[in-house]
Amino acid sequence: MTSTTTAPTSATIRVAVLGADGRMGRTTCAAVEAADGLELVARVEQGDDVTAVLAAAGAQVAVDFTHPSATETNVHAALDAGAHVVVGTTGWTDESRGRVADHLARRADEGLDLGVIIAPNFGLSAVLAGVFAAQAARYFESVEVIELHHPDKADAPSGTATHTAHAVAAARRAAGVAPSPDATESGWEARGADVDGVRVHAVRLRGLVAHEEILLGNVGEQLVIRQDSFDRASFMPGVVLAVREVVGRPGLTVGLENVLDLG
Ligand SMILES: NC(=O)c1ccc[n+]([C@@H]2O[C@H](COP(=O)([O-])OP(=O)(O)OC[C@H]3O[C@@H](n4cnc5c(N)ncnc54)[C@H](O)[C@@H]3O)[C@@H](O)[C@H]2O)c1
Numbered sequence: 001m002t003s004t005t006t007a008p009t010s011a012t013i014r015v016a017v018l019g020a021d022g023r024m025g026r027t028t029c030a031a032v033e034a035a036d037g038l039e040l041v042a043r044v045e046q047g048d049d050v051t052a053v054l055a056a057a058g059a060q061v062a063v064d065f066t067h068p069s070a071t072e073t074n075v076h077a078a079l080d081a082g083a084h085v086v087v088g089t090t091g092w093t094d095e096s097r098g099r100v101a102d103h104l105a106r107r108a109d110e111g112l113d114l115g116v117i118i119a120p121n122f123g124l125s126a127v128l129a130g131v132f133a134a135q136a137a138r139y140f141e142s143v144e145v146i147e148l149h150h151p152d153k154a155d156a157p158s159g160t161a162t163h164t165a166h167a168v169a170a171a172r173r174a175a176g177v178a179p180s181p182d183a184t185e186s187g188w189e190a191r192g193a194d195v196d197g198v199r200v201h202a203v204r205l206r207g208l209v210a211h212e213e214i215l216l217g218n219v220g221e222q223l224v225i226r227q228d229s230f231d232r233a234s235f236m237p238g239v240v241l242a243v244r245e246v247v248g249r250p251g252l253t254v255g256l257e258n259v260l261d262l263g
């Protein structure tokens, strides 16, 4: 079901939330309504014509918290409506991000400078955990990632853990560090997913929200970097920051660490 308000004012950023009835969508609608300088102008749900609704509402920024199978289509539809986009939904690949970058370039050629921020995690603790893990990764022989989430989550491993694993792998490649030692010969299904050469383990447990551990090991020592989001409120300062930033940041930005200049 869609609802819109009208009459844009120049002082506020007009925000549409996609996936408005979901866990993150509901929290995001409330955060937008509570934030200075933001106005919630549309709640978009499955079955709505995203381009038409955003255009009718005069949305300047669309925030997508939907489903990995829907998010890319939604982003293109929002760009077609002339809206900037903040994406929290997971499931992005190099290829899908590349298609968004191409779409942004086409819009820029048409004279419309739009921005898209894709962030697998808006929680400050998770963003910092990923940055710290990438910093530490070259100093340790072994590194593995464990992500722990609520059991209603659709995808595994989490977008956050995938993002962390790629950052860790890139840091190790740049430093010429060998792959983590592993003598496993059988039972590979128990060793987690291989993300860019980094083992990622996914736990789904009632009572959890969103949590990540990066384990780094050397002979005789271990560093554990752990972050916990106990409540979806933890994502909201990052979402609101991204909404404010995206209107002045043309092109594609991946990872909130790059908005915070931590990348
Ligand atoms: N980046 C972050 O900080 C962060 C934090 C939490 C969750 N997430 C991600 O956000 C996504 C949503 O998580 P959730 O827990 O809110 O899921 P959810 O299932 O509770 O909500 C998703 C909502 O999207 C709606 N939806 C599905 N397809 C749609 C479409 N095509 N158009 C509009 N609405 C559509 C569903 O009806 C539902 O209401 C997941 O990918 C999750 O991993 C990211």
Ligand SMILES: O=C(O)C1=N[C@H](C(=O)O)CCC1
Binding pocket: 090, 120, 121, 149, 153, 154, 157, 158, 159, 160, 161, 209, 210
């Ligand atoms: O609840 C979820 O689903 C979450 N998904 C993101 C991910 O996959 O990394 C971020 C944390 C919460």
